[in-house]
Amino acid sequence: MFKRVGWSLLILLLSVLTLGYVFRMPITLHFVAPSLQDSGVELHCLDWSLTTNLELHVQRACIGYQGQQLELADITVNTKQVIINRANLRLATPASSAGSSAATKLALTLIENRPLLTVNRLVISHPQLAKSLAISVHEPILNQFAVSGDITARASLFTDHVTGQVKLDNELVSKVKHIARLNINSQNRFSFDGVGLTLDSQIDGQYAAELESCAITFKVNGNVSSQYDLNTKRLTLDGQQLISSLAAQENCLQQIAKLTTDTKQQQFIAKQTPLHWQLQLPAQILWQDNTLQLDTVNFVAATSELKVNNLNVNINDLPNSLKAELAFSLQNDEIKKFNLAAQIAAHEAIGKYQLDLVQLPDFIVEDAKNLTSNGEFTVNDIFTAAYGRLSAQFAIGKLTINELVVNRYQGTLTAGINKQRYLTAALDSQIDTLNVSDYKLTQLTNNLNASGSLGLGELFIDITSETTLAALQSELINLNNIKVSSRAMQSRALQASHQVMIDDIEVIVTHHMSSTAHPVDVIIPEQSIARFNPILHQFAPLATLTDGTVSAQVKGDINLLAAEMTLQLNGVNGLYNDYLINGFNSQLAGRYDSGQLNVKPTKFDINELRAGAIVENITGFLQLQDSEAVLTTLNGEVMGGSFTLDKYRVTGQAQQALLTFKNIDASKVITLDEKSGVSLTGRVAGTLPVYFTDSGIEVKDGQLTNQGAAKLLITNNAAFNAVKAQQQELGPILGLLENLDIQSIKSSVNLKPDGWMTLGVNLQGYNKPQAQQVNFNYNHEENVFTLLRALRLSDEITQKVEQEYSTKGSNND
Template sequence: MFKRIAWGIVFLLLSVLTLGYVFRMPITQWAIAPSLSQSGVELHCLDWSLNSNVSLSVNRLCLTYQGHQIELGGIVADTKKITVGRANLRLNNSESDPSSNEPFKKLALNLPKERPKIEIKRLLITHPQLHDELTVSIDEERLNTFVVSGDVTAEIAVNNHKVAGRFNLADGLLTKIKPIPALTLNSVHAFTFDGLTVDIKSDIDAEFTQAFSQCPVMLNAFGDVNTHYHLNDNKVSLDTQQLTSWVAFDSTCLALINNQSQREFIVKQLPLKWQIMISDTIKFENEQLVMPSMLLNAKNSDAKLSLTNLAINLQQPLEQAKGDIKLLFISEDIEQVEVNAALNNLAINGEYQLRIDELPNFLPASAKKIASTGQFKIANVLQLQQNVDITSELAFAELKFDKLTAKDYKAQFTTELDDKQNIKASLNSQLSSVAYEQYQLLDVNNHLSASSSLAVGELFVDLNSETKLAQFNSDFLNLSNIRISSKGLQSRALQASHHVFIDGVELVASHHISAVEHPFEITIAEQAATKLNPVLQQFEPLATLTDGSFNGVVRGDVNLQQAEFTLQVEQLSGLYNDYLAKQFSSRLTGNYNSGQLNVAPTTFELNELRAGAVVSNMTGNLSVDNSVARAYQLTGDVLGGRFALDSYKVTNEAQQSLVTFENIDASKLITLDDKSGITLTGRVNGRLPVYFDKQGVSVKSGELSNQGTGKLIITDNAAFDAVKAQQQELSPILSLLEDLDIQGLKSSVDLNPDGWLYLGVNLKGYNEAQAQQVNFNYNHEENVFTLLRALRLSDEITQKVEQEYSTKGTKND
């Protein structure tokens, strides 16, 4: 009976053991899963068996911890050691796995004080962001202390609340994580992890080289970096104060500059090596990068770039960024470049200073003592609706460009752009002098303003300008007191009008500039001709306009160098030395084309001309053909008769003109002084061929003859009486001339360019008192210039006339 009961118990136990072994998988998971779950570990699969030596063999074990999955296989476990033949660790991609949203917790692993040690012969690690999978082996030399070898070299110590260790990061590992061919890295990192935070102390020696357009740039960093990362709060802090970093540009970059002068200049100015210095902790928090201070300091140079109080949103780095920026650049040829700016999201405010003693010689222009300062405010930098406020000042002592030289330039520039995209800009500039070849401008002041709207489809710019010039000088003309008021509209082309005052002369000009044409129109309002005296007297210092008015219109195209014009002159009067012209009137119509000036034939009138003899009621015709002026068919009253000039051209080429006289009053021609005792009555005709050449003016084979009868009376003429007294034998003959009825008078006229006049006079008449017929031949020589001087108005009369007309001219100014 006892034996039967014993066998029954044994059979029952064997049955239980057999059933337990057969159902070992669900029973094990039911027993182990709750304890693992307390540590945040989920058990998904377990397949084990017992070996013949009563050791545990696990063919497959699947675990999940915070979204990371590990699959173990080929496990052999006994009381001293657990050996894992193979393992696959699939790390979670926190951006795609929903479970990654679960908060991290402090480590509470509840590790047993005694357990078999673990060895993993081959662990395969994968992650969506890894370039290649990592293969490592893990050996637990001491309890909870693991040595990692393979692709990763590390030593890790695990306890209930912390994981700590060291690992190396080098080029070979980087090629599998994320290949960076230009990076050379050798670093050692010590870390601690408590489930919520990671602290890493790194010793880094890295070098990175990148070529931009065949320009190698090298970044070198070495030293210690301390990193703290809070997993739930996503807070990262970097302490890089013990890290030394350099950015260096290779000298071969300068070979990209083909111009040798530019290359030599940049070599002297631009430092190739810069040190990056971060004096405080860098923080990443709430998707923001906070950097209290960073300084880029050029080696062997005073150039510095500093960033302070920098805060950047990593999701929107351009739209949300704050910080202060300061640039200071001083070099051999640049005295100072300084920029101070404050960045506040999409707004930037700042100021700048620039000082350069002289521009580099490779530039097309040269300038000395250049200085510029300014302030700027820009809001909504990356948006269409921007706000801009810029104020700038520029000055230089001298600027030379080609044949242009400008001295003592000062300018103030302002521009404003509001949120409705209305823009306003102004430029106030001053120049002491501007010279171009023989042209010179003195004391130039200009105010230019522009306004527009950037919100419309097509851009229209309204322009206004006020320009004042104290003096315009050239080899042939000097002008003063110049003022120009301009208005314009710039769209696809420029349309502008200008109100110009030059020494009191007023005119209005308008023009239209496009890519193919540049038409213009100049309107000269009717105004006093005396305003032209400052210009006229530069060409003829002895000339003065005393009365009259003028007006005109000029239309043309600058690009085509063509113009048409109309000029009206009314009642123009003036003085030249002691010559007087009164009331000249004409209307000139012409054109300018291909460098040639043409004026259509037109008439003119001149009421009076005093040039020795008084010429009145003069009329004639004017024209200009291919820049050669011609006066023709001139007629007028002179010496009681009429004269006519067939044609005269204003040219250096030799020419001949014919002057004819009709019905000239002989008494006015001969009698100069009533006290002379000589009177001549009658009428005279004449024909004078006048020649103009390089030697001067001459008359050849001219003729004078009487028209009808005349009379010659000589009484009490001292010179005539002296001749009779000295030459008694001629006295009877000469006495016949004292009372002579002239029947015929002929004279040949020749004038040399030196002014000498030769007259061959043949006089025929009858002396009634002596009943004697007279035939008198006489040759006379006299310098015509002296004669004309004798015929002019006396100085006293001229001064009175000039005073009278100058007074009238002043009233007409």
């Protein structure tokens, strides 16, 4: 019976084993799959069997983990080895989950006597891989693995970490992502503890890029260490031992040359563009949450350096998140010094700069030496430069532009533009001296303000300016204490008005400048003519204007060099040495064209001219012919009679004029002093041909004759009495002249340039007391300039008037 029971149990056990083996697949999936599922592993398929050597042979196994799919085939498992002949790993980017569990430190349970693992062929694929990777894995020693194939690596397992090394080369990179002209070779040692990954890399790489026929080569060589935390997603790199360089070929300068066709400009740009740069990385580069942070990075060239400090940027929000400190410097033969420093944050760049040039580049026609500039700037939108502020200071030792030479210029510029594109700018300038052709300006200061909208539509800029000038000097004229107040509007053309004050002289200028025309209107408002004395003294130092008013207007076009002008003089009084003029009036109208000024004959009048002899009620015509002044038909009253001068050209060239006298009171000509005892009554007339030469004024063959009866009386004249006493034989004859009724006076007049006048006098008359007819010839020579000076000095009234007007002229404004 026991035998029967034993066989029954054996048959039952064999039946169970048989059924279990037959139904091994569903039974395994039923019991194994749930336990794997607790670890996040999904078992999709499993097909295994036992070999005749009692080895486990798995024909196929399908495993899934967080979207990654692993298919294993042809697996042999025994007590010494697990051999996987074929495997396919399909990687997928796992979706991020806020509720995903945090990584923990490794706590591996390493079985000391487990079979060694061998994977003969593992194919790894991923949507972002250019090609699938094929590798093999071999475990020669327990927990130490060697990877060959497309990836060459070694790894060692420990209870709390994994270490190893992996090689990265061109072949591997090309399968990950094909990058043309990339040549890289690196050895990477890694350590992973379940949370943190540490990587030490020895890199030797080169990348050649070509942008529009510009070849650029980027090389890296050296050590890089990095750490990555799975929980914080924080990547930290140390690149200070990495040597990086960037080299551009000479043909890259040809691309820069396309910016301009000027050869000198191309040469200048080429000199300022280094072709070789080195990149210096810091000890810490941080990457976390798509944010890059680094302490400093330097781009260094032979003559330039760009330093980026405290960089912080999120690549997903680049415009808004960028923060950095920039410092750029440049120094070479062309640019003595150029430094720029800026802080960038929240679309805003705030910085300062400094520029120092020995002279301007050759391609600039202007010649500026010892040029320096420094200032501060603010750009509120660095990506569009939409608005911001600039404050800059400029200094130029010497600037030459054609005939313009500026010595020691200093300027301060402040400018700003807001979000509405409204621009405001102010420029304060100081210049020691400025030379333009034959003009020299000294101590010029200018304050220029401009404002306007740069938005859509027509551009309008409002401009105001205040200018002061200590002196303007030229061969023709010198002006002092100049002030100019200007207002202008710039749109399609410039419309401006200026109020100019020159030593209290007021001038108003308005003009409209466009590409086709430049009309200008210059107005001198009516004002005291005495204000023009500083200008007059430059042409006539002995002249002084005392009373009267002046006004003028000029209308023309600067481009055409043509203008119409008028000049009004009212009641002008003045002094010239010992000469006094009262009541000059005139209104001149003329035209300037083709470099010449022409004024049609214009009448003028003068109330009185005192030049020893008093000349009154003078009238005449003033005319300008090709900038040469001409006086014509000059009439006046003198010594009780009248005179006429036919024509006089105000020029240094030789000329002749005819001076005609009529009805002159002889007593005023001859009676020099009431105490002289000599008097002559009657009227005389005459003509004097006057010659103006380089030597002076001459009168040749002038004639004087009497008009009607005249009388000569000589009483108690000391000189006359002395002659009679010395030459008694002439006494009776000379006595005839003491009381002579003159019937005829004829006199020739000749005047030399030195002032000596010779008179040939013939007197014919009748002495009633002695009933004697008289015919007297007399030659007289005297310096008329000395005589006129004596006349002026002996005229007490004239002296008093001159003194009064001299005082008034010095105080009159």
